[in-house]
Amino acid sequence: MIFDPILELFRGRAITIPPMDGAFRPNAVLDETPVLAELQQADNLCALGDRLLASSGTELVEIRADAPPEPVQSFAAAITALAAAPDGTLTIALDDGTLSENGTPVPLPKGVACITALAYGPDGALWLANGSDLHPVSGWVADLMEKNAAGSVWRRAPGADFKVMAKKLAWPFGLLPDAKGCLVSESWRHQLVRVEGGTVKPVLRHLPGYPARLAASADGGAWLAIFAPRNRLIEMVLQETHYRFDMMASVPRDYWIAPSFASGESFLEPLQCGGIRTMGVHKAWSPSRSCGLVVRLAPDMTPTFSLHSRANGKRHGTCSVIEYQGRTVIAARGGNCILTAEDRT
């Protein structure tokens, strides 16, 4: 009805969660997928030549199919982002706000200290996602609960300085550059946007979760990792300002009513409706703060299918996915493992 936008001023705008159907139809593929490696807090994946590297807390490790993960380098702070340039340069960002290329510190613009994703474009330019001006990467929950939109995307052309490409983004967490611009996942707004020529245009909106990192697929499409589902209870808390700040002031961060990389590990965690387990069966559809979800996007960025680990699964907190030697490799931060899936296209 034409009056609805006016009426919404009085009755409140409906905050709705899109259903997990169509391309997002639930399955248990991630829980059935073979484990490539057990790795505590497996976070960011990158392929350096024919080597598969992953970050795990403060450690950079190399993943091999027939051997346990081998530590490559250890850092003073947790690794927050990895990127490999076509020329073999390895770029690493840390939670203390530093960035290095092959071990050499890189000067960063003022205010850039929360690097959530790095990626090299086809022209050799380095793209950088700064999650928030207000928190480090480890403070992501606080950034969400404060409902900040203080993130930015930067580009550094070869031999030049970083230039800001987009500002006021709500936790940019994934980058997929191409010749013209860059596709960016905006977690707190549950959308993918395209940053191009100084403009930000939504490409895929109303995702049913919090999008994380992006990776190119061989057919010209993309892979998107989603680390947590949207949830009615969390949506309600996000609308209740007074309650939210009270919770942030008085409850330990691990037990906030907020998305998480993993859940169900402590009885102190918030429960919704109490209906998680009935007659000894952990219900796959019970409300959860975490999930594993990897989405395949067609070249036009429409979702085509998805791989899930649902409330009754363990491979949650999927933060990173890449194609490596014809297989899909997924890092499940909450599941403390790296998975490898067959090509399902």
Place this chain on the structure above:
Amino acid sequence: MNPVVKMEQITKNYRSVPAVKNVDFDIAAGEIHALLGENGAGKSTLTKVMAGVVSPTSGKLTYLGKEVQFASPNEALHAGIAMVFQETSLVPSMTVAQNLYLGSENFLNRLRGTYISAQQFLQSLNFAVDPTAMVETLGAAKRQMVEIARAVHHKAKVIIFDEPTATLTPEEKRHFFALLRRLKADGVSIVFISHALEEALQISDRITILRDGEKVASGPTSEFDRETIIAAMVGRTLSGEIYRHRDETQLRKPGRKVLSVQDISMGAMVRNTAFSVFEGQITGVFGLIGSGRTETFKIVAGIDKRDFLRGGTITLDDKPVRYYTPAEAVRDGIVYVTEDRKSEGIFETMSIGENLFGGLLAADKEEGFVIRTSDIRALAEEWGKRLNIKTINAEAQVVELSGGNQQKVVIGKGLVQKPRIVIFDEPTRGVDVAAIAEIHQIINELADAGLAVVMVSSYLPEILNLSDRILVCRQGRIVEELSPAEATEEKIMYAAVH
């Protein structure tokens, strides 16, 4: 074995057309005798003769060894034969308790005492019905429960149940079957009419099958299976058409997303439910009674209204819509085929053509200002052929058609509106097996033609065998989506209950 009721060579003619012809039927004490047949086979007529609703044209009725001829249902009831009708015979403006005790009241009644004893009685039957509720406020399932309770309360020796489980949920059916077994143990004879063949095979001791008013088969239940029953009922095998298992490759792939429902709410009935509907696919929706499945789709079709404050979002082709009348939804191509065809689906005393034309009027698709009877007749002829509606003549009133053909008229009334989204609510309730196969074919053809089809059903085999995806509704929201290739009745029921 001394039969409690014995019917010999019963014939009943309506306008010289025999509804039942020389049928022998008997039932022993403490026996459950299933009476099966297609709609129009003569089951209801035969049992109506037994219950004194109609008098036989010829034949002999013996009750407890004596030849009887009941002049009225009341006379049969007092003699000990009660009939639970498919369409309930309760007084809508009275409470449940008053209906239970109707006709057997004391000279002075204390309402409180009536309610307490009704409550105890209903609880003893495991029926969750409030005795103080007005019958007009009850849904179809609860009315059926009251009707059953009334028959049991009259301490009848013979109880005839005509489609007693059509409106009951699987859980309620289990309670009902437990009740039947209890009655049987107490020596009560039960005539059980049902279209659900599994139920007849599960509960009955003996099965009699009628076709075209004649008895075609009768014997102990152990001698029958689904195939033999269907073959006897319709003269051919249909089960392959109705019950087929499909793997993932046989399911239709989703087309374009046409309807997206996000977090719609309506009081306590529909709570933050979210789902999408795709073109070229049958979306099956299963839920127990009270799960909000019907209400959800009535909101989509503009019949019910979602909450004004934070009532959620419905988008049709990515555009938000909020319907205040069903006509708006019809104009946008959304058609709802009701579960209650008698009160919401058809004009009983009108012809098929007039009913179909009513559909056109609702969609604003009739042409010109003058309604021509030739147009109505042409419409009836066209859709009668398309949907294979069987009728004596073109002018026949819809009330004269069998349940299956009435249902086809309801479907036709929706399809003349040229919809894009068709929502079927219990499309085969009270419909015989041959008509079920035909209706399933119609639904499949619609999905094959690219329409978005939603089928709400509480009949699990139908959900499993017709849907391309299954949504399970519980406590006012869609809780789970399953693929028919991997779903089982147990999995669906678990999601619906827990």
